[in-house]
Amino acid sequence: MFLIKKRLVFYFLIFSPFVMVVAQETLEQTENIPVDHKKLVVQGEIICLPIYPKKNSNYFPEENDLSENLEAYNTKWDNQQFNPYWNEELTFPFQLAFQDEDFSPPVDRKMVITSRYGWRRGRPHQGIDIDLQVGDSVKSILEGKIRYVGYHGGHGNTVVVRHYNGLETVYAHLSKSLVKENDEVKKGQIIGTGGVTGNARGSHLHLEVRYHGKSINPEYLFEFASDTKVRSDTLFVTKKWMTPRYHRSTRMSKIVIHKTMEDIARIKEEQKKIYTVRKGDTLHRIANKYGLAVSEICKTNSLKYNSVLKIGQQIIIN
Template sequence: MFLSNKKLVTTFFIFLSFVSISAQEILEQKESIVVEHKKIVVQGRIVCLPIYPKNYNYLPENEISDDLLVENMEEFTTNWDNQQFNPYWGEQLTFPFQLEFQDEDFSSPVDGNMVVTSRYGWRRGRPHQGIDIDLHIGDSVKSILDGKIRYVGYHGGHGNTVVVRHHNGLETVYAHLSQILVKENEDIKKGQTIGKGGVTGNARGSHLHLEVRYKGKSINPEYLFEFTSDNKVRSDVLFVTKKWATPRYHKSTRKSNIVLHKTIEDIAKIEEEQQKIYTVRKGDTLSRIANKYGLAIAEICKTNALRSSSVLKIGQQIIIN
C-alpha cells in the first residue's frame, strides 16, 4: 500500500530530524571524549587536532583514512634549494602577509644572556638585515625553532652560514660561524646546536648575525621574537607589513618601537606608513623636501643619518616622519 504524498513528506522530515539528532549526539559524544588538542601547521596556518584516548576509534571501523595523517607542507617545501642562499630571488612578496606560530617561546640561539650589539635597520649607509648577538669564538649556536636545514655554505659577507626553514615557511639565518655542525636536509629540534660562533665573512669581532626571512624577504627579528630572558614568540598570529620588512624604517643603533599587527584591522594605517618614504627627484634638495612636508632640515638629517650639506641622488629614499 502506497503512502500519500503528504504522509511521504512527513515521514521524510521525521527521518531527517532523526539523522540530525543522531549526528549531533555523536559529535557531542566525541567532544566529551577528547583528551586535549594538538597544534600543527598546515599551509602556514595553525590547526588544532583533537586527541582521543588510546585505542579509541573516533571514526567507524574501516573508515579511518590515511589522508588524515598527511600534512600539507606547501609553505615548508616550496622553493626548497640547497644551492642558493635565497631561492626566492626576483619573486615579489605581497604585503601585508600573515605568519602563524605553534610555539609560545623560542630557544636562545646562544648560551647565557642574549646581548644584542646591533639591530635590524640602517647602518653606515647600508641595510643591516638582521641582529647581531654577542658571543665568543667557539660558543655554541642553536636553532631557535624546530625545522630543517635548507642551506649550508660560505655566503659572501655572511661567511660560514646555516639557513633553517621552519614549518610556517619562515627561515632563520645563522652567519659568521667558525664551524658548521649540521648537514643539508637534516631535521633539527628547537635548541639543537647547529654550529660554533666565529668571525668569518664581513664581521667586526666575534658575534652571531641572526636574520629572519620569509620567502626571501628579511623581517625585523624583534617584531616576531622577544629577545629577553623569557624568549617569547610575540603572538601566535602576526601580520607583517612593509615597515617591518624594510631596514630603512629602522636604526641599527636603537630598538624600534614594537607595535604588533595581530589582525587585519590593526594594519588600517599601512598606506599612511608607506607614504612616509619619499623618493628623491631631479632638482630636490633637503630644504625643498623639508618645506614640502613642514619639517626641519635637522630632523630629516637625524632620521636618515645625513648631513645638512649632503648631496641627494635621484632615486634616493628619504624617511619622512
C-alpha cells in the same frame, strides 16, 4: 584515527618529500574531538584533515591556513643557493602563524644585541648581532629542517634553517657548522659554533629571519629577552618590518604588532603627520628625516620626484 581511553593517537600526513606527524595530547573535553574532516590536495595527493573547534589551537583549524603553510614550507627547496627566492616579489601585508609560544635562545650566554636590524654605516643591516665568543654553541631558535650549509660572502660560514611556517632563520659568521643539508633539527638543537668568518668585526652571531628571501626585523617577531617569547601566534607583516632603512641599527624600533588588518589601518591613520616645509628643505631631506622613500612621499602628496617645495607648504608623512 583511533580513540583509546580518551586519547587520540597519531595522525600521519605523508607527502613527498616531507612527513608531518601531528600528535594530540589527552582529550579531556569534547571540544578537543574533531567535528569534521576536510579533503585537501597537496602535491597531487589527497589528505583527510581533522577539523577541530576554533578553541583548539594545537593545530591549524582552517583549511586555507594549512595549505598555505605546507606550500610555504615546501616551495623552492634548494641546498645550493643561499636565496632561492631571488626573483620573487612579496605582496604586503601577509600573515604569519606560529605554533610555539616561545623560542630557544640561539646562544647559551645572556643575549646581548650589539647591532640591530636597520640602516648601518650607509648600508642595510638585515639581521641582529648577538654577542658570543669563538667556539660558543649556536642553536636553532625553532624546530625546522636544514636547507643550506656553506660559505656565503660576507656571512662567512652559514647555516639556514627553514621552519614549518615558511620562515627561514640564518646563522652567520660561524667557525664550524655541525649539521648538514636536509637534517631535521629540534628547537634548541646545536647547529654550529660561533666565530668571526666572513665580514665580521669581532666574534658575534649574525642572526637573520627571512621569508621568501626577504629579511624581517627579528625583533618584530621575537622578544630577545629572558623569557624569549614569540610575540603573537598570528600576526601580519607589513613592508615597514622588512625594510632596513625604516630602522636604525643603533636603537630598538618601537614594536607595534599588527594582529589584524584593522590594526594596520588604524595604526597607519594614527601615524599620519603633517610636516611644514622650512627653508632649505628638499624631498630627500624630509624623506631621510622620517625614514621614508621619496617615492612614498610623492605618492601620498601627488608630487613629482623633482618637485620644488615652497616654504610653508604642508606635506603628509605616513
